[in-house]
Amino acid sequence: MIIADVKVGRITMPLKKPFVTKNGVYNYSNEVVVKIFTENGDVGIGSAAPAPRVTGETESSIVGAIKHITTFIKGMDLTCLQCIFKVMDECIKGNNSAKAAVEIAIYDLWSKGVNTPLYKLLGGFNSTVLTDITIQDDDKMENMINAAYEATRDGYTNIKIKLGNNVESDFEKVKFIRRAIRKGIKVRVDGNQGWSPKDAIKIIKKIEQLDLDIEFVEQPVKGWDIEGLKFIKDNVDTMILADESVFGSPEAFKVIQNRACDLINIKLMKCGGIQNAIRIYNMADTMGIRCMVGCMLESKIGITAAASFAASRGNMITADLDTMIYFAEDPIVGGAIFEGNKITLSDEPGLGITDIRGWEEIV
Known part of the structure; x- marks a missing residue:
């Protein structure tokens, strides 16, 4: 070949x-x-x-x-x-x-x-992946609450709240959204690099004091601030996920070596593809750190590849691969099948994509 x-x-x-x-x-x-x-x-x-x-x-x-x-x-x-x-x-x-x-x-x-389907060649642990859904930050809190409620009504069991634009209102958004949706729905918070370490600790501790049941907080500080990330992780009970702090395997090694996070978000576009994603996953898995697979604003090509990697491994947390819901139309023929929060991988060879x-x- x-x-x-x-x-x-x-x-x-x-x-x-x-x-x-x-x-x-x-x-x-x-x-x-x-x-x-x-x-x-x-x-x-x-x-x-x-x-x-x-x-x-x-x-x-x-x-x-x-x-x-x-x-x-x-x-x-x-x-x-x-x-x-x-x-x-x-x-x-x-x-x-x-x-x-x-x-x-x-x-x-x-x-x-x-x-053979790609997910099987990569490991074949599963043929399906569950994705969360992102609630975009909005100055109008009622818009975020309505979006979260609609997502749970549509069957999503994992919700990620995008924050980081306004420290003063971020906590209030988490509080009211968490209280507006039923128990059993997992809620994640993405600080989106928008907080200082001290602000992050203050917000997370308030979340913990009210027992708002947040699964983890994603990238609360700037990606380069590994010391700040570790400072937060060491001073709160809530799990901390590194996203922009980990691009490739060298950055993954650094945050793992410094015990700066509890979880790592792997994105193929950040790390350079599946080969490097496997390297990051193996390092993290060895040290007892679980990984999540995320994405940029990508078509079904990249999402199918990311989901194939996510499904191939046995120690992943629910993925963050929801961008397909944002497109008005899908130009990709074949590939993964999307049903609400469930992504099912094709049993066709490769990615299963037949036309664009x-x-x-x-x-």
């Missing part, structure tokens, strides 16, 4: 309603989609979601990086995955989303070559 050609394109996916983050408002999502062709005509599909404020990558930089990688991997044999991954790591520094897109396509081809409607070739 020799890599014969690589083509890069984009898909544009309108959103049902504007997606609001502290970094901006998004009405649609552009995604880079790579197709890798072998000499025998097989096609592997991968994708990258540009997130310049998170990964530092734009559509142009992702396309350029993939073009650069292509010159090194073209002609290589897919029967030696590690050979390809080594070349990819050494031919360009960083550019993790671009590397993830190429790697997902290679894994797709590899598993198609042996006529609206794919526009760039190079």
